[in-house]
Amino acid sequence: MSVRYLSCGDTAFTVEFGNEISPEINGRVMALHTAIVQARDAGEIPGIVETVPTMRSLMVTYDPMAISRAELQPQVDALVARGLPAGMKSRQVTVPCCYDDPEFAPDLEEVAERTKKTTDQVIADHLASSFKVYVLGFMPGLAYVAGLDPSLFLPRRSQPRVRVPRSSVAIAMDMTTIYPFESPGGWHLIGRTPLWMFDQRREQPVFLAPGDSLSFQRIDRKTYDRIAREVEAGSFDWSTLVKSK
Missing domain, CATH: 3.30.1360.40 (Gyrase A; domain 2)
Structure with missing residues (x-):
């Protein structure tokens, strides 16, 4: 090449x-x-x-x-x-996500309407997408994750939000992302994870890394609240979310 x-x-x-x-x-x-x-x-x-x-x-x-x-x-x-190595070790990361609370997913119904799906179909297609972290940018810990199911492709919102809550899960174009901090943003919000993508208390503050394979796991609000409390307290076991492959 x-x-x-x-x-x-x-x-x-x-x-x-x-x-x-x-x-x-x-x-x-x-x-x-x-x-x-x-x-x-x-x-x-x-x-x-x-x-x-x-x-x-x-x-x-x-x-x-x-x-x-x-x-x-x-x-x-x-x-x-001389040829770069293939089949290198990488990480398979699972991110729990709550899609069910309207506060967490204010754009879910609009995404369903624009893609001619039900909200459950949008969630199912997001969960089934083969995601890979390509690059980090914009702010510490924000990952650009490609591989969104083509049926969910949408441009960014015409009117960006001034404030997007931390840990919001969003989609735009062929990508998904997780906001590491509260910030402005123009992507479509379809869920929220209880995880923090950046936490300076951890030995490695940034959770995701380029090359990671990523999948989402659907959780209910009760599970979200439990994990959120553990993350806030610094007692959550992050190793349960990561496997080498």
Whole structure:
């Protein structure tokens, strides 16, 4: 696969794999991300500060006192040329979501009407979607998650909300997301999770990561309230939601 190298200032460059959002291209991005990190940790490539994956490209930041762009880029190109690893380990994450409370899902009926479904069908199709976290952005912990069932594709709301509650589950275009904080937002709100996508008390404050496979589990309001209390208290066992695959 041919790639483009684009300058990002004097201490970084971007490796671009294509111009579309697809599982294949994003898989190449994540594979290169993993390969560079492994090479750095093994001492094979010095001077790597960090790699930042996006939906279709990878930004490589380096220390110019340790390595130059002229030295680093050929090493990255060699990783691409020899074939990036496939079938890497990833996480399967399950997110509990309550769709039943109108306070949590103010757009659910409108989504059903616009997609010519019942609300239960909208929920079922959201639960059945094959989701993957492509990138984090906009605010700490906000994941752009692609893979929404095509029958639920809708543009963003024509009138964004000034305040979207934290942990709202929303859809727009071919994606779903979970708002990590109360913020403005223009996506369609169809549910809410009791989980916090960002919690600075945790060793890893951000819950989701690029490359994660994601599924939602329907819960009722009673279960939502119980989990919410545990999350608030810091006693919730997050490991029950994550499996390696």
